[in-house]
Amino acid sequence: MTTIPGINIHVHMVDVDKHQIRVEAGVLLEKLNTEILPSYGLALSLLAAISEQTIAGAISTGTHGTGYNHGIMATKIVSLELLTGSGEVLQCSDSENPDVFNAALCGLGALGIILTVTIQCEPAFRLHEIQTSTTLDDVLDNLDSNVEGCEHFRFQWYPHTDMVSLSKVNRTEKRITETRSSWFWDKFVGYYALEFSFWLSLFVPSLVPWINRLFFLIFASLPKERVDISHKVFNFECLFKSHVTDWAIPR
Structure with missing residues (x-):
């Protein structure tokens, strides 16, 4: 000690x-x-x-x-x-x-x-994350197998669409993978353009479904894979201020 x-x-x-x-x-x-x-x-x-x-x-x-x-x-x-x-x-x-x-x-x-x-x-340990996309019905129909099929499972549903981004995470001994960043896609489009789009939707709510579909196609529709230090995989960028509630729903 x-x-x-x-x-x-x-x-x-x-x-x-x-x-x-x-x-x-x-x-x-x-x-x-x-x-x-x-x-x-x-x-x-x-x-x-x-x-x-x-x-x-x-x-x-x-x-x-x-x-x-x-x-x-x-x-x-x-x-x-x-x-x-x-x-x-x-x-x-x-x-x-x-x-x-x-x-x-x-x-x-x-x-x-x-x-x-x-x-x-x-x-200290590393995590291997595999991100894929599917439909909300598919996630809910296979929820048990998804949850029990990996150490850490989460999904994000894009409202006004039927599309979902899945994340399955397991511990690994693999090397940390290099990730490329792009100011244009990560910051300009993925942050400023998205925030501006949501601001516009305050005045034109009918834009929300189109915004969600577009940004799902750009950022979540293609499969991704990475290995990194545990906290970098557990945490994810929430971008801007959000209002969040937590719900515990029995399976």
Whole structure:
């Protein structure tokens, strides 16, 4: 076990053998992914779509990733320190204040302020992602086989069309693949033109089906494949500000 006083204010303890790390609750997932964990050869087992949030915020709101055999991010927390409304600091884990621990893991901040968290990580790994397209009916008809046929599965439906973009992800030992970027397609068309099109649709709502069909054909209709560091595959570019709701629907 290694203790790191003063080297990084975000890191309180690292246990390389157990693949555990204790960090301040306010550290951003992005900083964990790109700076802190790589320096110890570690990675988070799962992530949500974005990493511009704190670890405490992620676990307190039930933030989740994908994967039939994976829980939400809070299931990877070994212990935490909680500052209660009375000023008491509680050490919480499965063996110490277990009721408070379980409640705080998705507590929306109602129990107090989380000060530090100990995260169960794993050795750094790479992911192989295969993206294809199909119809919404096909996805729903084969949902069980899709979900159980890979480690991580997600799909994006383009409203006003019957088309869906599928993503199937598995761990791999393959080398990281090089990706080419194009300012014109990735930024001008994929960001500015799309955002402008959606802005226009506020005044002409009938444009929405045409916009979705067009951008599906440009960016999601062709198969894609890549291998990269885990967090780069788990996360994806959300482009601009979005309004999002999460739903849990039994299969």
